[in-house]
Amino acid sequence: xxxxxxxxxxxxxxxxxxxxxxxxxxxxxxxxxxxxxxxxxxxxxxxxxxxxxxxxxxxxxxxxxxxxxxxxxxxxxxxxxxxxxxxxxxxxxxxxxxxxxxxxxxxxxxxxxxxxxxxxxxxxxxxxxxxxxxxxxxxxxxxxxxxxxxxxxxxxxxxxxxxxxxxxxxxxxxxxxxxxxxxxxxxxxxxxxxxxxxxxxxxxxxxxxxxxxxxxxxxxxxxxxxxxxxxxxxxxxxxxxxxxxxxxxxxxxxxxxxxxxxxxxxxxxxxxxxxxxxxxxxxxxxxxxxxxxxxxxxxxxxxxxxxxxxxxxxxxxxxxxxxxxxxxxxxxxxxxxxxxxxxxxxxxxxxxxxxxxxxxxxxxxxxxxxxxxxxxxxxxx
Numbered sequence: 001x002x003x004x005x006x007x008x009x010x011x012x013x014x015x016x017x018x019x020x021x022x023x024x025x026x027x028x029x030x031x032x033x034x035x036x037x038x039x040x041x042x043x044x045x046x047x048x049x050x051x052x053x054x055x056x057x058x059x060x061x062x063x064x065x066x067x068x069x070x071x072x073x074x075x076x077x078x079x080x081x082x083x084x085x086x087x088x089x090x091x092x093x094x095x096x097x098x099x100x101x102x103x104x105x106x107x108x109x110x111x112x113x114x115x116x117x118x119x120x121x122x123x124x125x126x127x128x129x130x131x132x133x134x135x136x137x138x139x140x141x142x143x144x145x146x147x148x149x150x151x152x153x154x155x156x157x158x159x160x161x162x163x164x165x166x167x168x169x170x171x172x173x174x175x176x177x178x179x180x181x182x183x184x185x186x187x188x189x190x191x192x193x194x195x196x197x198x199x200x201x202x203x204x205x206x207x208x209x210x211x212x213x214x215x216x217x218x219x220x221x222x223x224x225x226x227x228x229x230x231x232x233x234x235x236x237x238x239x240x241x242x243x244x245x246x247x248x249x250x251x252x253x254x255x256x257x258x259x260x261x262x263x264x265x266x267x268x269x270x271x272x273x274x275x276x277x278x279x280x281x282x283x284x285x286x287x288x289x290x291x292x293x294x295x296x297x298x299x300x301x302x303x304x305x306x307x308x309x310x311x312x313x314x315x316x317x318x319x320x321x322x323x324x325x326x327x328x329x330x331x332x333x334x335x336x337x338x339x340x341x342x343x344x345x346x347x348x349x350x351x352x353x354x355x356x357x358x359x360x361x362x363x364x365x366x367x368x369x370x371x372x373x374x375x376x377x378x379x380x381x
Contacts, residue, residue: 033307173325
């Protein structure tokens with residue numbers, strides 16, 4: 001049974017937390033697939049081998065692996081995914097870009113949502129509330145751009161919105177036409193084109209994400225955006241100093257726009273090398289950010305785990321970390337774990353953990369999903 005991490009709750013607290021979770025809308029702002037490695041153990045192995053051959057390009061194989069459980073569900077070949085999706089009301093799905101050949105994930109998910117009876121796309125905030133009331137699952141596209149950046153053709157973006165993409169990150173680790181990523185050694189901030197693109201994303205009603213952006217680029221986005229800005233999967237630099245975490249200045253700037261900060265569960269961004277963090281470290285980050293900018297600006301974006309076998313993650317993403325802007329000192333290891341968060345069935349541990357830390361029901365509901373829903377409704381409808 002999932003959701004069993006020991007927070008030292010009394011029996012009464014445990015019952016309250018589980019009922020509160022059931023009553024709450026819970027959303028993972030950045031999901032790499034709700035199932036993790038275990039869902040792959042339940043899929044038809046002949047189909048996995050046939051559709052994910054070793055001859056595939058590593059990045060293409062990684063992207064296909066993320067959607068294969070949905071694909072098999074849509075075909076009626078496996079319903080393994082549903083148990084994992086039931087851990088929360090909804091979550092984003094990963095899209096690698098909005099250019100030709102990059103938007104395929106969004107096109108696929110739009111099709112799967114029409115074929116899978118228990119899953120729908122979230123076009124508006126009311127779709128999350130409907131899914132919670134009906135006990136179904138809802139998802140939306142979250143773009144993390146390729147290392148060469150987002151396309152300069154602004155005419156491509158409205159089509160992505162129509163397909164169900166609602167959030168777009170400005171840069172991914174490296175320097176590109178838009179601005180500087182968080183692992184670049186020098187951060188020049190938003191470029192002139194980046195400022196133009198930001199305005200276009202605002203006008204197209206996209207949520208603007210700065211999670212992998214450099215500090216100056218993040219601050220520029222907050223300065224020049226007409227809409228709230230978010231970092232949908234990050235942590236507090238003060239709690240654990242890593243390039244993927246945000247400084248106090250960045251966190252405060254995001255909150256000042258009316259935006260939100262989603263806290264991740266990635267083990268290699270939460271603890272030193274060779275140390276597997278526990279769920280308490282996630283809560284430490286939430287506590288710090290809440291005290292700094294207020295609970296109304298905090299959400300959850302786990303970015304963990306990767307929905308594929310550990311071996312597949314190693315030979316795809318694990319072998320390409322330098323290509324996507326990470327250096328050896330970033331300690332990317334897909335074999336590490338975060339104790340207490342194995343997959344989306346453990347999403348209830350956010351509720352249980354926040355109860356253990358003394359948060360009120362209103363605050364917990366906000367962090368679980370209501371804070372994000374308010375932002376989603378304000379920006380996307």
